[in-house]
Amino acid sequence: MEIPIEESQHKWGMVIDQDLCTGCQACVTACAMENNIPFGGESDAEYGRSMQWIQVQRFWEGSYPDVRMTPFQPILCQQCGHAPCEPVCPVYASVHSRTEQINLQVYNRCVGTRYCANNCPYQMRVFNWRDYQRPDPLPNQLNPSVTVRRRGIMEKCTFCVQRIKHAEDQAKSENRLLADGEVQTACAQVCPSNAIIFGRLDDPESRVSILARNGRALQMLDYLGTLPSVTYLKGA
Amino acid sequence: MAVTAGTLQHAQVEEHEDPRESLMYDPKPRGEMNGMVMESMQTTSWKFWVVAILLSIVVVVCLFGAWGYLIANGLGVAGVNRPSYWGIFLVNTVFWVGISHAGTFVSALLRVFKAEFRRPFTRAAELMTTFGLIQAGLCIFMHMGRVWLSYWLIPYPNERGLWPNFHSPLAWDFLAITTYILASTMYLFLPLIPDLAMARDRSTGWRKVFFRILALGFRGTEGEWTHLRIAMGIFAFAILPVMFSVHTIVSWDFAVATRPGWSSTIFGPYFVVGALQSGIAAVAMVVIIIRSSMKHMKYFIRPEHLDALGKLMLVVSMAWAYFFFNDYMVQWYGGDKFTHYLMHFQEKGPLGWMWFALLIFNVVIPWLFLWNRKVRRNPALLFTIGLIINIGMWFERYLIIPVGLTINRMPFSWRLYKPGIEVVLGIGTLAFFILLYMIATRLIPIVPVWEIQEGQMAHSLRKVGKATVKSVSELE
Numbered sequence: 100m101e102i103p104i105e106e107s108q109h110k111w112g113m114v115i116d117q118d119l120c121t122g123c124q125a126c127v128t129a130c131a132m133e134n135n136i137p138f139g140g141e142s143d144a145e146y147g148r149s150m151q152w153i154q155v156q157r158f159w160e161g162s163y164p165d166v167r168m169t170p171f172q173p174i175l176c177q178q179c180g181h182a183p184c185e186p187v188c189p190v191y192a193s194v195h196s197r198t199e200q201i202n203l204q205v206y207n208r209c210v211g212t213r214y215c216a217n218n219c220p221y222q223m224r225v226f227n228w229r230d231y232q233r234p235d236p237l238p239n240q241l242n243p244s245v246t247v248r249r250r251g252i253m254e255k256c257t258f259c260v261q262r263i264k265h266a267e268d269q270a271k272s273e274n275r276l277l278a279d280g281e282v283q284t285a286c287a288q289v290c291p292s293n294a295i296i297f298g299r300l301d302d303p304e305s306r307v308s309i310l311a312r313n314g315r316a317l318q319m320l321d322y323l324g325t326l327p328s329v330t331y332l333k334g335a
Numbered sequence: 336m337a338v339t340a341g342t343l344q345h346a347q348v349e350e351h352e353d354p355r356e357s358l359m360y361d362p363k364p365r366g367e368m369n370g371m372v373m374e375s376m377q378t379t380s381w382k383f384w385v386v387a388i389l390l391s392i393v394v395v396v397c398l399f400g401a402w403g404y405l406i407a408n409g410l411g412v413a414g415v416n417r418p419s420y421w422g423i424f425l426v427n428t429v430f431w432v433g434i435s436h437a438g439t440f441v442s443a444l445l446r447v448f449k450a451e452f453r454r455p456f457t458r459a460a461e462l463m464t465t466f467g468l469i470q471a472g473l474c475i476f477m478h479m480g481r482v483w484l485s486y487w488l489i490p491y492p493n494e495r496g497l498w499p500n501f502h503s504p505l506a507w508d509f510l511a512i513t514t515y516i517l518a519s520t521m522y523l524f525l526p527l528i529p530d531l532a533m534a535r536d537r538s539t540g541w542r543k544v545f546f547r548i549l550a551l552g553f554r555g556t557e558g559e560w561t562h563l564r565i566a567m568g569i570f571a572f573a574i575l576p577v578m579f580s581v582h583t584i585v586s587w588d589f590a591v592a593t594r595p596g597w598s599s600t601i602f603g604p605y606f607v608v609g610a611l612q613s614g615i616a617a618v619a620m621v622v623i624i625i626r627s628s629m630k631h632m633k634y635f636i637r638p639e640h641l642d643a644l645g646k647l648m649l650v651v652s653m654a655w656a657y658f659f660f661n662d663y664m665v666q667w668y669g670g671d672k673f674t675h676y677l678m679h680f681q682e683k684g685p686l687g688w689m690w691f692a693l694l695i696f697n698v699v700i701p702w703l704f705l706w707n708r709k710v711r712r713n714p715a716l717l718f719t720i721g722l723i724i725n726i727g728m729w730f731e732r733y734l735i736i737p738v739g740l741t742i743n744r745m746p747f748s749w750r751l752y753k754p755g756i757e758v759v760l761g762i763g764t765l766a767f768f769i770l771l772y773m774i775a776t777r778l779i780p781i782v783p784v785w786e787i788q789e790g791q792m793a794h795s796l797r798k799v800g801k802a803t804v805k806s807v808s809e810l811e
Binding site: 143146147148149154156157158172174183186187188189190191208209210211212213214216217218220221222225226227228229230250251252253320323 | 408409410411415416417418419420421478479480481482484485487488497499500502503504505506509588591592593594740743744745746747748750753
């Protein structure tokens with residue numbers, strides 16, 4: 100079956116400057132609010148069931164007393180061009196979007212085999228272990244553009260695809276092209292030090308493309324051939 | 336000279352053994368043997384009922400009750416987490432698929448190679464295949480997040496125009512296990528037909544109706560036998576590649592993933608041999624239980640059969656050790672940083688004892704004891720070794736799946752796996768397997784009588800001068 104491709108095709112990407120990241124976790128909070136991510140609770144989070152689409156990972160090197168923090172490492176789905184999560188899903192719930200060039204999870208198609216999560220080298224897929232409760236007044240802040248997920252399905256960062264779609268529709272109705280910086284993911288929008296830059300990688304003049312050509316740029320686990328859309332600017 | 340004398344003496348001892356110790360040279364009249372099998376099927380002591388009722392309670396509570404609780408509450412009640420997304424559910428799946436393998440192996444391969452010792456226990460082994468696969472299937476369904484949508488894995492025409500993703504090893508798995516369960520059930524049924532006909536002719540009441548329906552009107556004419564033999568010949572050959580493919584495909588679930596410790600090209604044969612290792616040990620265990628708990632079974636299942644199974648266990652244990660070493664060696668030599676972390680974690684981590692137990696249970700114990708004829712012929716000892724091997728093989732799968740998942744390329748997400756409700760569900764599947772088997776032993780002849788009678792017709796003792804000589808005639 101041939102799926103019709105929409106006219107606008109963009110490759111969306113992100114640059115994260117580790118030198119600028121302060122580890123404030125604002126991106127984590129903003130992401131949860133934008134994407135209706137439930138609060139899983141302390142004990143679940145400790146046991147590795149935290150519901151986070153973006154995580155600020157921190158490491159330290161050396162042994163006591165010579166311990167030194169390494170730069171903060173915000174990790175989210177890398178939106179691989181050649182994603183290991185996609186082929187292993189038996190029901191096509193983990194799919195590649197041709198128009199935005201990102202990996203999407205079709206929530207209502209997922210049956211919860213969790214193979215995609217095992218095969219994700221970045222371990223950035225999140226499973227709904229339970230039906231999470233949202234005490235009042237939290238239901239009032241749910242984002243109407245994003246599906247609320249139930250127990251037993253996999254979810255992950257979508258590069259805030261609802262925002263991309265909204266901005267594209269807006270530009271189309273005003274009969275103009277999408278300007279650079281017009282679409283912001285929640286994490287990029289909220290980052291106080293502007294460590295997260297979002298934009299179109301197919302436009303060589305966009306801010307994200309220019310930064311991605313920086314000498315400090317590297318891609319995580321690129322030796323696996325996953326072609327991630329997220330570029331890190333190495334921190335010192 | 337002393338050596339020669341010793342050898343001669345040894346040969347003499349072997350010769351003086353009573354040939355009637357062997358089932359094939361100890362024939363009984365057909366009517367009597369049929370009667371023995373029918374009696375063994377219909378004699379039920381109070382102990383049987385006590386065990387059956389206890390197991391039913393365990394199945395209802397631990398399998399269906401706990402599963403319902405799991406479905407209602409989500410996988411949070413299980414122990415799976417990030418990064419160990421697959422836990423004991425998948426360990427048990429691989430374990431049960433492994434158990435189911437030996438059934439076909441023992442029955443089909445030994446039938447193809449015309450190994451005579453197979454005759455009394457082919458059916459016991461084939462039943463294990465069918466019942467083991469049922470448990471494996473249940474474990475897969477338990478592990479799914481939304482099991483009520485599991486039919487989406489079936490390639491059926493639908494309005495969405497969407498078929499399963501045939502790139503996914505899980506879709507291959509689904510098809511492989513379905514094929515195997517259908518093929519192995521047919522393969523169990525075909526050699527059962529003559530015995531069902533025998534049982535039909537010797538029973539009354541509801542049993543007669545039951546057997547009459549299942550026997551499909553088999554009367555034992557020449558034409559029917561010819562057709563049956565052709566069908567069994569085709570199935571015995573055709574099911575072997577299916578058997579090898581199923582566990583290979585199960586191993587691909589792991590081998591095709593981009594994970595340290597999993598992406599290994601030798602996983603296919605390694606898993607097949609591992610399946611045989613646990614499966615043959617399980618066949619030996621089941622055969623020993625049948626022998627000691629059912630009437631007249633000591634006539635059919637003799638030390639020679641345990642001996643043969645013990646030898647198979649030893650050979651397969653050697654093969655398994657070879658593949659284990661091969662897998663380990665190449666992964667270690669590869670020098671990948673994360674594979675090294677994983678290997679250190681498996682050996683020195685909190686579950687390091689399991690890694691060493693694995694080697695002791697699967698290699699050291701079989702190699703130390705199974706070379707000994709006396710051990711192989713001792714039911715209690717062979718049963719213990721079989722149990723140890725099965726525990727060892729379960730450990731192997733545990734080390735590959737949840738322990739292997741603990742270490743990945745993102746050290747921030749390294750976390751230990753603590754089993755939750757999956758332990759209860761695992762006990763439930765074990766009880767369900769035993770219960771199904773117990774019911775089956777009362778409903779169908781557990782010993783393939785016609786196969787034994789056929790074998791006994793071909794084997795005979797002849798007097799040549801003063802000596803008794805064993806002779807075997809070609810059947811076909």
